[in-house]
Amino acid sequence: QLQLQESGSGLVKPSQTLSLTCAVSGGSISSGGYSWSWIRQPPGKGLEWIGYIYHSGSTYYNPSLKSRVTISVDRSKNQFSLKLSSVTAADTAVYYCARMLRYFDLWGRGTLVTVSS
Amino acid sequence: EIVLTQSPATLSLSPGERATLSCRASQSVSSYLAWYQQKPGQAPRLLIYDASNRATGIPARFSGSGSGTDFTLTISSLEPEDFAVYYCQQRSNGGLTFGGGTKVEIK
Secondary structure: OOEEEEEEOOEEOOOOOEEEEEEEEOOOOOOOOOEEEEEEEOOOOOOEEEEEEOOOOOEEEOOOOHHHEEEEEEOOOOEEEEEEOOOOHHHOEEEEEEEEOOOEEEEOOOEEEEEOO | OOOEEEEOOEEEEOOOOOEEEEEEEOOOOOOOEEEEEEOOOOOOEEEEEOOOEEOOOOOOOEEEEEEOOEEEEEEOOOOHHHOOEEEEEEEEOOEEEEOOOEEEEEO
16 A cells, blocks of 8 residues: 655754655555645645646646745655755645645645744 | 635534535636545545545545536535545646635534
């Protein structure tokens, strides 16, 4: 059974770069024609889509975050990653990775990232 | 960007009652709309996709309807485990947005 697990730094200083990885286990990240996505949720608030990377390698980002976001995939390690630059306190959130065909049908458990000095 | 507006923000009901949740899009999304359920401390779970199709393992008491700009999620008879926050989500032209959520709470 496919599972997703986020990992990375839980505390990032303002103006620095947030880096997270999503490990895919129980199956190959390259099979099935899926896209691989990041979504975040500030404490007590709703969901915000960050972006996704297609199985082809093409990426699509939320226009409001596009200038700061990079999503990449490492097929040899069966994982994909998120980098968000120039973070501020507004980027404090639970970050989820998710699999998407047309909708998000499989999610990681999420990881809290706090931006603070 | 397509904006999804969910109403009401909070729905207070008792177990066994019927829940009707609304999601309105700022422009047509055809039938490309999904519903998710999120419980505290958990990731969201896909309930409904393409407006009216139940995802794998989702009980029949959950149903979705609508197309274009107006969509509804109905829970026919609330079970204790259904009290949660529900989000709608659309995908169109490479973009993707979520609604602000509806909290279904115990009355």
